[in-house]
Structures are given as structure tokens and as C-alpha cells.
Amino acid sequence: MVPRHKHGAVERNRLKRRLREILRTELLPRLDRVEPPVDVLVRARREAYEASYGGLRDELIEWSERQWSRGSSWH
Numbered sequence: 248m249v250p251r252h253k254h255g256a257v258e259r260n261r262l263k264r265r266l267r268e269i270l271r272t273e274l275l276p277r278l279d280r281v282e283p284p285v286d287v288l289v290r291a292r293r294e295a296y297e298a299s300y301g302g303l304r305d306e307l308i309e310w311s312e313r314q315w316s317r318g319s320s321w322h
Contacts, residue, residue, distance in 0.1 A: 248288065248289065248290040248291065249262050249263050249266070249290075249291045249295075250290070250291065250293075252293045252296065254296055258296055262291055262295055262296055265300050265303055266289055266291065266295075266303065266307075269300075269303055269304050269307050270289065270307075273304060273307065273308055273311075274287070274307060274308075274311055277311055277315065280315075281315050289307070
């Protein structure tokens with residue numbers, strides 16, 4: 248989910264494409280190993296428009312590791 252945050256369609260679509268690619272290549276393979284199965288909704292914050300692809304990727308991976316490592320419970 249990518250809110251407008253006063254950005255144009257081109258910027259929103261670029262951010263959506265970046266997030267989709269990160270989810271497809273990084274998070275979905277990790278979700279396949281999570282028990283019980285979960286659904287994840289990603290909502291971009293205002294700062295995401297300024298973040299690089301690598302920054303977005305690193306933050307999402309870090310978040311997913313906090314959620315599913317060492318038997319942590321869902322937050």
C-alpha cells in the first residue's frame with residue numbers, strides 16, 4: 248500500500264514497483280518457511296519515497312528477521 252503523501256503517480260508507481268520486487272525476491276521466500284502461514288500488508292511511510300532501493304530492501308529484511316527469528320511472537 249503506497250499512500251500519496253503529496254507525490255505524483257510516477258513516484259508512487261516507482262515506489263510500488265520497488266516494494267513489489269523486494270517482496271517477491273526477499274520476503275516471499277522467507278514467508279514460505281513461517282509457521283503458521285501469515286499474510287503481510289506493507290504500507291509505505293512518507294520517508295519511503297526518498298529511500299534508495301537498497302535502503303528499502305535492508306529495512307524490510309531487518310523487519311522480517313525481527314518478526315520471525317528466534318521464535319518471536321507476532322506483533
